[in-house]
Amino acid sequence: MGSVLGTALERLQALRGMADLLPPQTMVWQQVEARARQHFQRAGVGEIRTPLLEATALFARGIGEATDVVGKEMYSFQDRGLRSCTMRPEGTASVVRAAIQHGLLSQGPQRLWYMGPMFRYERPQAGRQRQFHQIGLELLGVADERSDVDAIAMAWDLLADLGVRGLQLQINTLGTPEDRRCYREQLVGWLEQRAHELDPDSRHRLTTNPLRILDSKSKATQQLLLGVPQLLGTLGKGSRERFDRVCQLLRALDIPFVLQPRLVRGLDYYTHTAFEITCDQLGAQATVCGGGRYDGLAAMLGGPPTAGMGWAMGVERLVLLLGQQGNPSPPQVVVLNRGDTAQVGAIVLTRQLRQANLHVELDLSGAAFARQFKRADRTGGRLAVIIGEQEAQAGVVKLKWLHQTPQQQGSGLAMGEEWTVPVTEVAGTVGRLLNG
RNA sequence: GCGGGCGUCGCCAAGUGGUUAAGGCAGCGGCUUGUGGCGCCGCUAUUCGGGGGUUCGAAUCCCCUCGCUCGCCCCA
Secondary structure (H helix, E strand, O other), rough: OOOOOOOOOOOOOOOOOOOOOOHHHHHHHHHHHHHHHHHHHOOOEEEEOOOEEEEHHHHHHHHOOOHHHHHEEEEEEEEEOEEEEOOOOOOHHHHHHHHHOHOOOOOOOEEEEEEEEEOOOOOOOOOOOOOEEEEEEEEEEOHHHHHHHHHHHHHHHHHOOOOOEEEEEEEHHHHHHHHHHHHHHHHHHHHHHHHOOHHHHHHHHHHOOOHHHHHOOHHHHHHHHOOEEEHHHHHHHHHHHHHHHHHHHHOOOOOOOOEEEEEOOOOOOOEEEEEEEEEEEHHHOOEEEEEOOOOOHHHHOOOOOOOEEEEEEHHHHHHHOOOOOOOOOOOEEEEEEHHHHHHHHOOOHHHHHHHHOOEEEEEOOOOOHHHHHHHHHHHHOOOOOEEEEHHHHHOOOEEEEEEOOOOOOOOOOOOOOOOEEEEHHHHHHHHHHHHO
16 A cells, blocks of 8 residues: 555455446346336426536535535545536535526426436445435426425335335425524524433534434434424414425325424425435335425525425435346347357358347357357357358358247247258348247 | 444355365366257366464464445435
């Protein structure tokens, strides 16, 4: 160690918290992504792609300096122009920034979704990586509580459609900034009288972020909090009614939920609805999807005051819940070949068959035919195309069914039997055989 | 940043102080100099994450270090 280059003996590997996704797994990801696209498309949500790298100031202002995410978890560095840059730790700030920058907010309501990697410098654990992926939705420019429920329903339905079981929707309201200022005063007053009973973490938050104390994991603190004044109790009439309507709409949609008064967001631009979708099968990181309303964010980033509602899902956590391995589809055709001339013919033919839209694997081993057949069988492929030197010289190939399943009835080619076919007719013959 | 667990071949894994470090899968070669799912034979870790120490002797004990993993904090 010591040198930035490291020593020659050091084993090169991915950085801590940066995971490689390998082939069987990536299929599950593709399924998740495809399903998400489908859900967004049918809901009239357009995809937005923003840079992974942003000015540090965006997150400092958009997420808040007081948060852990900004305070100690960002991947920040200076670029060659001495600008402070940050790998995005979340998506919302970038989306709102882009919407402001391109004048989208003066063009009526925007329905946007995104998908991609986010970066937070944390100790990795189950369901948590330093580079992780989110699928997110942002609805901008609609303040109506129906948009809250529209957004939540999209998350709920996507998860259900993916086959995730054991989900719980937890919901709370933060009211308006005025509601919260008022509550905050009340809360701090109540807690200060009991400061000596608080755990050290919570006592610290009393000045930095008192609302978060409600979410403390300390048993003693939770015990103490049993009698704490509730935000719901201090909400103004408008906020109260708004929240009631959100709940009514959820009931109308048959989406079950539980009120979670401890679910809080500490920053001023968060308003009204906050929610999380959790799953008991995830270990310590139970939240698959989290989101809420952020009517104050656009203005905070220098744009026109604009209502906002959104959520993000953790794709790693989602895939964890799906628990599938992904089954690669077997090839339709495997091309076995041996000998100099045959190898050339085989690669030419393979390309032709692929251009005819067939799934074709070419054996590149040069091994004995016996071994090539064994390997071909193991791929689960259906039809073998065999080219040896004799066939290559004669301008033909041989066709033979692989493995036992006799779907070849009526094809005129029985199991174990070989057909000799001129090279020029292979594509047509193979197509006919495979389609019955 | 702080705690717990773990680290033997590409993967799974036996071995817990004593001559050459089991086995399985995968890979490669052969039985079959051009025809299959099975079988059989052979090959594939001078070395147990790395470094130091104890000992006549260490993968096995001790220390340090790196990495993985789970949890705290926080979040998706």
